[in-house]
Amino acid sequence: MEKNKRVFVFDDNAEILELCTIILEDAGFDIKTSSTSNNIIDQVLAYIPDIIFMDNWLPDVGGIDATRALKGHEALKGIPVIYFSANNDVQALATEAGADGYLSKPFDIQELEDIIHKHLSV
Template identity: 60%
Template sequence: MKKKVLIFDDDVNILELCSIILNECGYEVETSETSHDIIEKVEKLQPDAILMDNWIPDIGGIEATRLLKSHPKFNHIPVIYFSANNDIKSLAEMAGADAHLAKPFDLDELENLIKTVLVD
């Protein structure tokens, strides 16, 4: 069965690019341009991993990641925090993310990071 990745980003170009790359790697990909309903989306889609942008409406990536990580049913889902911020590492730590990826990113780097967090 295909692993599912849920991507939260308000930039449709990033969503499209990541979707194409991850689909080619054999993942099922779902996307969202907002994060205020993260728990509902995760409940519905049951992703195996999440890519979370920092600057996403309405509540932002940090708050959305914290909501997910504080939820007993979903806190096991790995979150990769990705942003163009130069302090991405500290933002990811504040959010409680499992990993981080700086934008712009190398496509191989994205693939490898997804593989790493999805290791069973």
Template identity: 65%
Template sequence: MADTKKVFVFDDNRDILDLCTFIFEDAGYDVKTSESANEIEEQVAAYMPDIIFMDNWLPDLGGIQATRAIKNNPDLKHIPVIYFSANNDISSLAEQAGADSYLSKPFDIAAIEAMVKKHLG
């Protein structure tokens, strides 16, 4: 049995977190969620996910700063970060943040699963 892939979702919207948990667990992944990006490096290092979904609007530390912190950390920067947001300019936000890819909200289940498969092989 291959190791179960781990997905970490950061979003301040509990409904989105619940939805993502349902989608990813249903697809056979381990899922961890967080409503804040505080101590982002510690949160990520403690779980060491295979992929991260990062919302733009997070309390305190926003998605851009959180993504940059991950990408500036030598132990974490290899983890793909998918920026997801309802912003019109999500592509430029994702680029500013240094994210590996982005997904617009609202997303459909097929799109989010395809994004994970693309980055996890």
């Protein structure tokens, strides 16, 4: 049996993190969450997820800078980063950050699962 795909969710909203954890564990994924993108490289290297969800509004280091740091890192740049935000310009923000995709909040469960399947081919 192959191991579960790993998802890392960065969001400063505890309710969103809890919701994502419930949805994704139920769908058979391993999930790690963080409410801050400080030391983003260290956080991601410690887990090596298959896909990352990145909120725009994070304390200290925002989602755009965090995503750019990941995409500029040799070992991590291949991990898909999905930008997710309630911001009306989420698509433009995702492009600016260099993310691989985006998901608008609020999202429904099917949208969340669909975007993971699209980027991981699971």
